[in-house]
Amino acid sequence: MAITRKKNSNSNSDRSWRNLVSHKRRRPMSTVAWRRSLLGVGKFLLILAILGGSGYGIWCGREHFQRNPGPVDLTGPSLPVDSLKYATDGVLKLASIKRILQIPRKATLMDLDLKDLRSKLESESQIAFARVRRRFPSTLQVEISEHKPLYRLFIRPKKGVPIMWLVSGAGTIYKGKDFRYSTLHALPYLNLKPGLLKKAERNGYQRIPELENVSPLLEIARSDFPELYREWKVVSFLRPEADESDPDAHVLIESNIVKKMRFSPRDYPSQLRRLKYLLLEPDFQNSRKIESIDLSHGRSVFARL
Numbered sequence: 509m510a511i512t513r514k515k516n517s518n519s520n521s522d523r524s525w526r527n528l529v530s531h532k533r534r535r536p537m538s539t540v541a542w543r544r545s546l547l548g549v550g551k552f553l554l555i556l557a558i559l560g561g562s563g564y565g566i567w568c569g570r571e572h573f574q575r576n577p578g579p580v581d582l583t584g585p586s587l588p589v590d591s592l593k594y595a596t597d598g599v600l601k602l603a604s605i606k607r608i609l610q611i612p613r614k615a616t617l618m619d620l621d622l623k624d625l626r627s628k629l630e631s632e633s634q635i636a637f638a639r640v641r642r643r644f645p646s647t648l649q650v651e652i653s654e655h656k657p658l659y660r661l662f663i664r665p666k667k668g669v670p671i672m673w674l675v676s677g678a679g680t681i682y683k684g685k686d687f688r689y690s691t692l693h694a695l696p697y698l699n700l701k702p703g704l705l706k707k708a709e710r711n712g713y714q715r716i717p718e719l720e721n722v723s724p725l726l727e728i729a730r731s732d733f734p735e736l737y738r739e740w741k742v743v744s745f746l747r748p749e750a751d752e753s754d755p756d757a758h759v760l761i762e763s764n765i766v767k768k769m770r771f772s773p774r775d776y777p778s779q780l781r782r783l784k785y786l787l788l789e790p791d792f793q794n795s796r797k798i799e800s801i802d803l804s805h806g807r808s809v810f811a812r813l
């Protein structure tokens with residue numbers, strides 16, 4: 509007897525890959541994911557707003573300039589200059605600076621020509637360098653560097669009394685302003701040989717370049733040997749720019765203690781040290797006034813009591 513097997517309705521032959529697909533639900537977005545999504549949308553909208561605002565601004569500007577042609581003042585309203593601040597490494601006072609600049613009463617900072625103001629300052633022979641700046645809304649700032657006087661020079665005009673001028677270490681000649689009497693009184697007189705003083709194209713006199721080789725003597729004496737420098741009264745010189753082959757080149761100092769001191773125009777510190785030691789000798793200490801000391805011959809010193 510034949511046995512027939514009953515078919516199973518749930519056999520493997522009825523299964524397919526579609527029946528294996530999972531039908532799970534999508535997980536809800538987390539808080540962080542929502543924030544990121546909103547942030548991205550916000551950035552996009554911000555960019556659109558910026559672009560739109562820029563376009564609108566350009567359009568408005570174009571319309572304005574078409575209706576109102578002419579120069580544009582980008583500085584805004586400017587006030588009249590009401591403050592002048594200045595700094596100097598010398599003695600010039602604020603009143604002197606104002607007299608030089610001559611700023612109009614109601615002038616604003618933008619009305620002023622800074623190059624012209626600087627030119628006015630530097631045209632003063634006492635001023636070596638000047639800088640002028642604007643400080644809005646209404647302050648003008650001035651910085652100056654002045655020549656430092658090292659000598660007094662009296663010049664007699666063709667008709668008149670001698671006039672005192674000041675001379676810097678570099679040889680610049682100028683009329684000093686705002687100096688104290690005590691400062692000027694401490695400066696030695698400069699005795700110039702004929703021909704060294706020359707008129708400048710404008711008012712005043714040309715610089716004396718030879719003094720660049722003389723001034724170090726006075727500067728070293730003033731800083732390192734003040735007890736000697738205080739007695740110096742008159743300075744003169746002959747060819748100080750010459751080298752050692754010129755035995756007549758010298759600087760001559762007249763003082764209260766020594767009538768005449770002759771220096772070679774080189775190696776001033778060594779000569780000043782020899783002078784100091786020599787004046788400490790008993791013979792020189794006991795002498796009221798020394799006729800002359802010659803230090804221009806190297807280590808040899810010639811003196812006359």
